[in-house]
Amino acid sequence: MAKPRPTGTQPPKLTFSAPGHVADADALELRPSDQREGERYSDADLTDYDLSGTTFMECEFDSVTLTEAQLRGARFVDTLLAASFAPTLRAGRSSWRDVMIQSPRWGSAELFDGDLNSVHLRGGKIDYLNLRSARLTNVLIEDCQIGELDLGGVRADRVAIRNCRIGTLDLTRATCVNVDLRGSEFSVVNGLEGLRGVTVDGDQLAELAPVLAAHIGLVVE
Template identity: 50%
Template sequence: MAPPTRRPPVRKTGSGKVGSGKTRAPALDPVSLHGLEEAYAPEEAGTFEGLHFDGQSFDGTDLQGSTFLECEFSSVTMTDTGLRGARFLECRSAGLYAPVFRAPRATFRDVVLEGSRLGSAELYDNGWNNVHVDGGKLDYVNLRSSRLTDVLFTGCTIEELDLDGVHATRMAFRDCRIGALNLSGAVFQDVDLRSTELRSITHLPGLQGATIDDGQLMLLAPLLAANLGLRVEG
């Protein structure tokens, strides 16, 4: 008698349905802060835990390498604040204002950013995990060479978003508007762009691994044809 045939294992998608193939949404954990102590903006780098900064100015302060743990920022300004290599862990910010926001090589983990108004945001080589950017207007966001996992943008206006060399997993944009999107060298897995207005895209192959809707596909058709060298004639 021939031995029984072994069936190959069935791979399940992130949605929990066998073979559904659906785009996995960001898995966000809530950020809950309690019992925070009112504090003034620090004058030098350090570790800051359990503090609430309300209406404080961080402008021009060198906080390179600082760690903010379980902190809340309400209507603060951070123009030219030195935040290279800083870590924001379990933090919430509402109404952040900075014409120039400098936080390269920073870490954002379990962070909520609400209603930010940023001019030039230097966020290259960042590590984001469980981050929700809700509302606000961002002129230029440089996330080059960053690793983004479980990231959600909702209701944002971003004039220029640079994702050159980004590795993104489970990232979604909902009801956002993006003027110019640079995807050179981007690597996407479960990135959801549906319901977001996209005006221009650099390096269309970077869309591989992203999900778009029917309307976006129609708007992108001329760009896709040009990228493939197709001539469309009526």
């Protein structure tokens, strides 16, 4: 797909670089509120583990299962998550800075009230991505299939969603600056007032025209 033409919309500034000098570690030794740095966790099953408040700095997660793991309030800094799996990911109020998330397979991903800065989500499939009331700064989501993307109440600046297929996009009470949706497909858009400050392409505008007309009471004959 062609790259979107430049506009006045500022693109995300991503500063992630792959962690260096990581050492293999036993993920089963992780505990709540741990401070972990420079570790790699591979093929680990962390189902039902309590990792709330844990900080991961310059770490790698490779093919890790996070089913019902409690990540509430966890912090991820300069960290890579590749091919993670979770029917339910519980990470409300978590913090993500300089993070790459590659090809996740998540059912319901609860990242509400989170803080995401310089985060790149690439590929994968997510049934429900709950970012309600999160702060999103310098976030790129691309080449991803998302059943429902809940951006209700978010504060978003320099966010791009590219080449994604999204069933329902909810922007209810969202505050958007430099948010670029060009090149993605949406079946349903809720919270049309949240589109203020969002950049779309001509095809997307044509798709949105009927619902926008209905929203403002415009009669088309």
